[in-house]
Amino acid sequence: MGDVIPDMRGAVSSAIALAHAGELDNAAIARGLKRHDTELLDYLIETYQHRLMRYLMFLTSRREVAEDLFQEVWIRVLKRGSQYDGRARFDTWIFTIARNLVIDLSRKRVMASLDEMREGGDDERPFEIVEDSPSPLDQFEFRENAAELQKVMLTLEPSYREVLSLRFHEEMALEEISQVTRAPLSTVKSRLYRGLAALKPELTRLRALRISEADR
Incomplete structure (x- = not known):
């Protein structure tokens, strides 16, 4: 010291x-x-x-x-x-x-397309968001299956996996993610939901696997 x-x-x-x-x-x-x-x-x-x-x-x-x-x-x-x-x-x-x-x-x-992490890019496309945050089921399944989902996340667009990581791994509020990424809140929400949508097939597979194991 x-x-x-x-x-x-x-x-x-x-x-x-x-x-x-x-x-x-x-x-x-x-x-x-x-x-x-x-x-x-x-x-x-x-x-x-x-x-x-x-x-x-x-x-x-x-x-x-x-x-x-x-x-x-x-x-x-x-x-x-x-x-x-x-x-x-x-x-x-x-x-x-x-x-x-x-x-x-x-x-x-x-x-890999890191420029898309700046404002604009895919976020210029219209995207309707019904809720302000992922559903409790989405949050639970993401955290429960974090280890299995990491490999899948690495195949996503960098802007999507960044927001998913900050939201679920770091448990940052959407407003805090907006500060880190310097993107509007609406952009953060768009990236979060697009990322979750890309992960849905894997979440569904893991959910079915858990049910199958529980029934044995």
């Missing part, structure tokens, strides 16, 4: 203690990042590493690329931590950083 000046050691220790108790809030994270608190950064990496890698994998479909971007995300957090003010959730902020890095990379390398 060499970057933390001596008279702040007590405050930092308290922050980490609260973190391990699950009580570290966004404001405390913001204060720690402004101090370049390396112990706090280690804690954040440990806490968010699996979620962040999963998100990057869904965006890029390539582990080596996701691993490189994962490292770059935390370099950005270290360098630009003072820009985080604690008003938004910390995970929303780092997922936004990750997404921007993927888009920057897509400008340099040919990747």
Whole structure:
């Protein structure tokens, strides 16, 4: 913890203690990042590493690329931590950083239609949405079958699998997904429902399999 000046050691220790108790809030994270608190950064990496890698994998479909971007995300957090003010959730902020890095990379390398993740593209087509959120059955089945569905999700359009991952894996509200993706709420809803529609055959197959196993 060499970057933390001596008279702040007590405050930092308290922050980490609260973190391990699950009580570290966004404001405390913001204060720690402004101090370049390396112990706090280690804690954040440990806490968010699996979620962040999963998100990057869904965006890029390539582990080596996701691993490189994962490292770059935390370099950005270290360098630009003072820009985080604690008003938004910390995970929303780092997922936004990750997404921007993927888009920057897509400008340099040919990747699978990542430009469609910007406003426009498929979302210009009319799409009627009856409900504001997936049905309870959709949510339950997605979470229950998450492991089986991951391989199927990787075959979907990047914009669809991104929203599905943020909604069901990260349990973000639609408004938060809109912030991360910088897309209108209506666009987020469109992508979510198109993605769910693409997964419906697999959800139906898994549901039938569960019923069959239960009847044995």
